[in-house]
Amino acid sequence: MSLRFSHDGPAFPEQLVDALLAGEVVFLCGAGISTPQLPMFAKLVETCATRLGLEKNSSEIASFDKGRYEEVLGSLSRRTVDIGDVSRKVVSILQECSEGADLTNHKTILKLSRNLDNRPTVITTNFDTLLEKALEEAEGQGFSQNFSFAGQDLPLPGSTEFCGIIHLHGRMADDTINLKQTPMVLTSAEYGDAYMRSGWASRFLFDLCRCKTVVLIGYSAGDAPVRYFLNVLEADRSRFPDVHPVYAFASVESKNGPDTQWSTLGVRPLAYEFSIDQSGQQCHESLWRDLDKLAELVERPRSTRKEWAQKIIGKPYRSTEPDELDCVLWLLKGGRNLFSTAINTIEDPEWFDFLHSQEVWDERDASWVTATWVTKDLNSADRFRQAIRWMGKLGTPFADALGKNYESSKPPSVFWQQAWRILISSQTHALIKPDLKIYAATKTIQGSIVLNTDLYDAIELISPVFRITPRYDSGKNPPERLSDVLGVDWTVSEQYEVQELIEALLELKAPCKILEIASGKLSKFIATSADLDEIDESYDRNDYAVPSVEPHKQNEHYDGPIFLVQLIAGLISASSEENSFKTLSIVNAWRSMPGILGARLWMHALRDKNLFTDEEAINGVSETSLEIFWSIRRELPLVLRDRAMGATSHTLEKIEHRILTEGSAYYDRFEIEDSSIDWREHARDLAVWLRLNMLNAAGVLSANGKYELDLIKSRREYLDRDVEDQDFFGSYSYGVQTLDGDAQPLIEATEEDRLKIAQEVAESPDLRKQLGWGVYCRSDAIGAFDTLSKTAPADSNTKLWNTFINSLLLSQEDTDLSRTKLIARVLDFLSSANNSFLSSVVGSLSYLYSNISFQMRSEHCEWWPRLFLLAVKSNAGALDSTRDLYHDAINSPCGRLTQILLADIDECRKTNNKTRSDLMLNLKQAASAKGQEGAFSRATLIRNAVFTLSLNNQEVDEILDSSLTGDSEEAIALRSILVNLTENSPNISMRLSKHILTGALEVKGRGGVARAAAAKIIVPALLHISNDENADRWGITLEQTELALKNGPSILRVGASIILKQWMSAPGKDRAKVWRSSVGPLLARWSRDRDLCEKELTHHFADIAVASAEAFPEALQQVFPYLTFQQGYGNLHSLISSDIPEKFPRETLVLLWRLFGPGCTAIPYEVSKLLDRLVESEPAIEMDRRLQWLDQNGIRYE
CATH class of the missing domain: 1.25.40 (Serine Threonine Protein Phosphatase 5, Tetratricopeptide repeat)
Incomplete structure (x- = not known):
């Protein structure tokens, strides 16, 4: 893929453009960059011979015709009386031609030739100083003197000093910019020395090609530098695979027939079409025109890339040229910083098809970009149709992105709200994390438009799913049922968040519909449980998983079906009010479900008066199976309590008869092992007692029933009481309890027996009795003391005495005076012990x-x-150092x-x-x-x-x-x-200074510990540095602080840096003055040992520089050597919250480059925002290559 700006210009390969933007390209410039102002090599040789008054001999003519101009000059130099005449004539000719030369091309080369440190790096075999003059015009007079190198005095490629305008073959003098002449490589002998005998030029170019991408410009394939250099390079390329590619701009009449000579030299030609000007000379306008456009990109990649992208993708897709499509692909591939431009510019949806087909982005980015684009106009039918199409292509990721964008910008019309909601819900959100699913579902249910699919999705999240685990301990070999080989765990994801979703569903005005869906889920759950052997005729594991079908504190910390069951129970009343007929149909279906859980929900519904009369409710209970009637501990008794009052006497007699006569039949089915206690009669009495009590609470218990109830109470003393909440549960959790002691035996004891009883309860295995003495002491401290003081203090009573003494601190009932008197009595009494x-x-x-x-x-x-x-x-042992x-x-x-x-x-x-x-x-x-x-x-x-x-x-x-x-x-x-x-104080520091200095070296731990230790040595140092009159009172010298910081652990230096930051940031101080008077001078004495340049210090040192306010430039310069690349995402809070980026944009960029430049593992997204602030404050900084690199490699969320 290449960038092409015109049909006759060169195609710039993607790899070359990327290397340019990364500052990894060096241009090697020949005479062609200065034409037509300066002569090409052939014209220079002709003119030189003429001015020397020499005619070319036959051998010189032969070399000239072959383009070996260096051989001609070598021969001419040997024919002159002074061998230096040739070089002097060449310089004279070039100087004459250089006067008033057009520097446009040279400026373009310089724009393309800056490294990431913004220093120009160009290599030329030309002797003239036109590049230096162009640099002076761009940067100011005198700038080029430090950036012009020539001859063998060249910076080494790959070194930090490698930059400048490097004249490989020497440079002529230029008095206008104070540059002196250097030895020049002009003749064949000098070429031979530079490239072969001494080989310094060959070595330079070879090293250059191993660390940079080289682009030849202004040469033809037969030029002497090209021949000498590339032949050597090609011989070494096979032995050194790290040699970078070499490109060369090649002028051709037609790009269909490029100059093949370059390819034979191992160079990648960049062909462009030349034209013939009015003078009959070749014109290279197409090259320089397109190089100038490329320079715009390199100088201002942010704005240029955006401008190019807007210009192309703003057009209809079918009207673009192939070169434009290549440009778009290069712009959008490999970075996310133009995605927002695409979203805001594209009107023709075909662009997305093209970009997707070219794999410009991955599935996640494609989903986000297209979803954001279609949701920019939620009232557009065209965009809605595009969303449907992309849903089919991208599926769930697109639906997720669509849902997020929809939530942030809902359409005003109800019609489009419903349309988009249906589209979004057409894909399951498989990629959303469980907690986010529940959160999203809750927000949807709470929204203004709720679809039926939303209800199904929400209830699905409440419904339990099972996980299979192996079972090894069933004791059945071979196994007889599934439960012998596998275990089943039912669970609901994120159960702590699901309660809010349940509440949202209960508040929704569609209870009957929700009940219908939830009942279907319950039916599926119970059927699956049966398949898993969790339910049979006499056992239902799910019964134990739901203490109460309605919300109750006993349901806390349970997982599995509890949430679905509670939702169903909570819907019954509202659903019956909305549609009692349909609700009744749903409820009655629960009764016939396998197991017990459905029956429990049905019984809970029996309490609803919109669904059942009292007679129907009690009659329904009376007709249940033996298993159901006696196994349900909560819901059945509550039906008896709440509905029995209105039932007929016949139905009441029937239900009471079952209670009085069936219990034994139910419990006798359970077999008791020979060595076990028979618990069945106790269980039967408890079940009958509970049911009879419910009828009694309803006021309908017969005389016979009351008689039986009294018999049970007489048989079971522990049942001679009212019914309590725990009686409705098989197991009962009391939660965290405060265990109070029982002081009653001590209160009731006579004074003579109280001490003996106190000793007995203190040793009792009953914890409540043990705590009784403490309760007694707190309630009657004087009485407790009187009890203890009846005998002399003895070791046998130490436990009682310890409890009593401790109670004196806790006593709240006695007045202060009585307590004081009592303590005095205690001390007096114990003085003789x-x-x-x-x-x-x-x-x-x-x-x-x-x-x-x-x-x-x-x-x-x-x-x-x-x-x-x-x-x-009593504690004479050694100290435990741990x-x-x-x-x-x-x-x-x-x-x-x-x-x-x-x-x-x-x-x-x-x-x-x-x-x-x-x-x-x-x-x-x-x-x-x-x-x-x-x-x-x-x-x-x-x-x-x-x-x-x-x-x-x-x-x-x-x-x-x-x-x-x-x-x-x-x-x-x-x-x-x-x-x-x-x-910390002067007195402590002075008198214990040696111990403070030793302790500082031993400090362990982070945070406040490290800061406190560091403060002990930093505060005196700051006072010394600032010439405070009290500094000597602290007893720690500046030199001692220096030594401690150098020899101490890393956390001490980190603590010191935090103290310095706090010192800088103290309210009411002139921060720049504080830096210059104390913190800066102290840091100037910080150890320069590289081993102590620790990454943990970087964040704090950077914050110190930011805190220095107006002194930021000098502070940054001083702490700069101690800053290292930030690993992870760093911390930029201090910089972001300051006005440093606006006041000092250049220095801020230096800091960001140091922290997040090449080598950093991740660039925080805040960096992009900071870069925007820098450009807004100083627009010219956009051309800085460091800012461009950070912007290109950073993260933007737009």
Whole structure:
């Protein structure tokens, strides 16, 4: 496939155009690009010989005739007295001809020759500087000096420096643009050296062809550079398969007969037809005209591609030329950025047939594009007919896309709403995920137009489907029935979302129709269950899958038929009001369905007075089979309760007789194994008891029935009660319950026996009785204390004492004063207890002590050291390094005691401006304690280090300093608390700086942990950088911060970058000033080690640059080396929400290119929106090759 802009111009292969747009093409330019201003090689040789005053000899004439002009010049140079005369004459001739030369062609070449970094890259064997002059006119005076290279001083192909106007054979001087002359390859000897003996030119061109696609322009197949270069290249092509193709523009009289010489050289000719101008010379207007159009595409691919596409596909398909069709195919293949253009431009639907036949898009894109196009006018009959046609071609994907577009733009007329809905529903939505199916169905049912097919689709989603699983444990060998070899699981997809769909169906004003459809689904479900051996004469597995046919809390967490059954039950009343005759027909069909589930629904319908009279309902129940009458626990008794009152006495006698006489016949059918308890009489009594109670509730139970009911109650004590909800179910879920203790035995006990009873209930296997003591303590705390205090505290009562002490914190009935007095009595009473007993309750006591008032703790200050020492001794084991030290500390006795100690010291300082001596002794005890509890105490002191160090207790400070030092598990854990949890302050930073720096290197975890640790070292550094007068008070130098960031883990640097971003973004700050005064200078000291250029930092460093506001260009330049390609889709929130794209479009493009340029795994869709903002802010940026690449490879949702 090729692009062709005219009948006489060249056809540009698709691969070449794509390479041009990717910046992978280099033009190798010959003398032809400068004609007719500059002479071709033959004319140059003629003129040179004439000005030298030399006649060509016979050998020179022979070489000239063969086009070997370099040999002629070589011979001429040997015949002159000064070998340099030839080159000087050549330069003189070219300089004269260059004056006032037309640079149009050269500018076109430069437009086509920029790489993705926007740098010009052109190679020429010409000596003139017309390309440089064209570049100066485009970019400004002096620009070309840094982009002009000549001779052997050439940039290496494939290197980052490879760019510029490269004169392969040397360059003449040009004083107007300050370019000096270089040695030139002009004669045959110089060609031989460049291409063969030294071979530097051959190597350059060969390396070029391995990394770029080369296009020759301005040459004929016999030109010297072509001969020397291509013969060498063709010899190496078979050995180096990575050599790129080489193209050459070839002028021909007719494209039916191209120049075959190019093909023999292994070059792909791009033929175009030349014409003869008035002077009799060849004219190459067709080439340059079409190259200029190609340059428009390369310079502005966004707008040009869109313009070309609109121009062609806006016409009727049959009026387009073949070249235009090729152009459309190239424009639309391989990218989605013109799909919206096609949708908004195409009027002739034949275009879609053509594009589909050419596989321009995959099935998904074809469905989306065509569906979007037809739904642009939902009131158009023509587009509706096209939709029908494409539905037949694309099927379900098209229907899905059509449905989504329809929902976003519904037609105003009811007729077209119905037409489109029917069309959409003609295909099943197999590709929609189950949850989206249910969501879509719910929205459809809630919509203004609901079709019959919508109802069927919705009920299908509510209906259960089965999954077969193998069975290995039936014990039947050989198997006797299907259930011996397979299991069946019935399920409904997305059962938590299906309830909303059920509610939508129940609200719809078509209950009879919905009931009819749902009843059909129920019939199919029951029939399938029977096929699967789930239903027989005495068993129906589905009965257990539906606790209640109507909504009930017992139905929660059930799957399978429960949803369909609940829908049916919920429709009966509304359906009977709409059409009682049809509803009755549907309901009566349930009675004869296999199994029990249909009968249960029928019985539920018996309660509806629009369908059945009381007599009909009770008579219907009385005529059911033995199995149905006795197996239904809920729906049958409810019919008796609700409908018995209006039944005739004869029917009531018949139903009561069945209840009193049939039970044994039903339950005696069940066989009891020899070793099992016979449960049948109990079950019979329960079933009869429930049914008789329902008749009694209806007020129709006979005297004989009441007598039988009383007998059952006397036989079964547990049935001597009212009927409860759980009696209607075979199994009953109470959900999550709060289990309350039973304190009654303690309340009723005498004071003398209460302690003994309390000890007994504490050891009872009944959990309610165990909890009874706690309930008693909370309800009568004083009485509980009186009970315990009757004997001395003993180890046998520790369980009771722990429960009692804990209850003092929970008591809500006693007044504060009585509670305070009681706690004082408890502390006084327990003060005489031995340490063995107190060790058993130290946890409860320390918790109680920590929660009493400061005044009470002061009055009982002797308890703190005693409790602390007991706690230390009770937990003398080693520290567990796998656990969170501070988490354990705050839940430990010593941790709580240390925390309240600090609070008491603070209270003293506030009230008396001094601290009690006993508290300072306690502080030392807390700091110096051994074992786990000692570590918990020190963890608490370190967590509150700001306050602890403010006490200026040298002994305590030295102990903490020692504890933080070293590689012990406790030291590491304490340093973690210091850097992660302790408040940051100058005093802490100064006095514990060495531990902070060590802890920063040990930091683990992400998020807030990493940020807190980083803040400890970053804040002092920022203050130093900004010359803050308080910087020295923090005790951490700038050099120490640098070293910590370099040697610390990656998460520390990530945390530091987040802190810097927050520092930049603080409200009320001049962000540019903050960057220049602190953040920028600090980042200038960030390690340049490549190993520390981590991808995790990229997002944060980019955000820092964005946050610098007016300093963005300089900030971006500084962080640029640390930015890497974003993997995945990156995070552009900061950039998107800022005005940086509008203020600095060029620099924003640099950032986007760095993050999402070639090598990135995915480009976020937000990039395309950002590119639009850049172009809107600075239209000229559209010509930037980087923006073009990002736009072409990005994702657009339009």
